[in-house]
Structures are given as structure tokens and as C-alpha cells.
């Protein structure tokens with residue numbers, strides 16, 4: 001999650017908060033990877049250590065080549081594609097099919113998109129929906145239950161006994 005733009009006028013630095021840990025990071029020139037972060041296509045930002053292990057399935061070499069041929073009219077370029085190593089070809093294929101830039105995670109690698117991790121804000125939305133309450137209704141309910149006494153409310157929350 002982006003929190004603010006950088007202060008230095010000639011630098012394109014921005015601050016991001018990891019959607020999983022809540023830690024803040026400076027990102028220069030949109031280089032998420034260099035800052036230790038990944039960003040998924042849904043805009044979730046998270047530390048590399050939270051990447052979900054996922055193995056990308058590639059089509060056959062011939063299928064990747066025919067996909068690449070579709071995007072160029074140049075015979076010379078088609079020839080060049082055929083000289084690429086397997087890993088270069090995969091990289092090129094990703095650039096064309098997903099606009100892959102090397103520093104973005106796929107949705108299959110995102111802890112939030114895969115529901116490996118659920119943000120507190122989403123948990124709250126879920127609980128409210130399940131309870132059929134709006135946020136405001138819940139606030140009114142809690143205030144009444146604890147008579148506007150925050151320590152009592154906190155004590156109840158932190159008490160491990162279920163009731």
C-alpha cells in the first residue's frame with residue numbers, strides 16, 4: 001500500500017507499507033524488487049519473504065515462439081527469437097503475455113490474492129457482513145456494552161477466556 005510520495009523533488013521515491021507485516025519501505029524509481037518488495041497485478045505490496053511458492057507453467061518452445069511471432073512483422077526478429085535460450089525465451093514470452101518486468105509478482109505468488117494471508121481490514125469487513133452490521137452499528141453496540149469504558153473493553157478483548 002502506497003503511503004506518501006517522496007520529499008526530494010528530483011527523485012521518484014515513494015513510501016510503501018507491506019500489506020502483510022505493516023512495515024514501511026522506500027521505493028526508488030518503482031524498483032520494488034530492489035527495495036525488497038513485490039507488487040501483484042491487483043496492487044498488493046508485500047516483502048519478498050512472503051512470496052507464495054508457485055511454479056509457472058510454460059507452454060512448449062514451439063508454442064511460445066508462435067506467440068512471439070504474432071507480435072512482430074519482422075522476419076529478422078522471428079529469427080532472433082529462435083536463437084534465444086530457453087530461459088531467455090521464457091522471459092520474452094512473459095514480457096509479451098503479462099507485461100512482466102521482473103519486479104512484479106503474479107497473483108498466484110501473492111499472499112493476499114491466494115488468501116495465504118488475510119488483512120485485518122478484510123477480516124473486519126467479513127465479520128461485519130456475517131453479523132449483518134455496519135461499522136457504525138458495531139461501534140454503537142460496543143460503546144453501549146462497555147459503557148464507553150475503554151479499559152473495560154480492552155480487558156474483555158485481551159481476556160483469553162471465551163464468553
Ligand SMILES: [Zn+2]
Pocket residue numbers: 040041042043044107110111112113114
Ligand atoms: Zn495480490
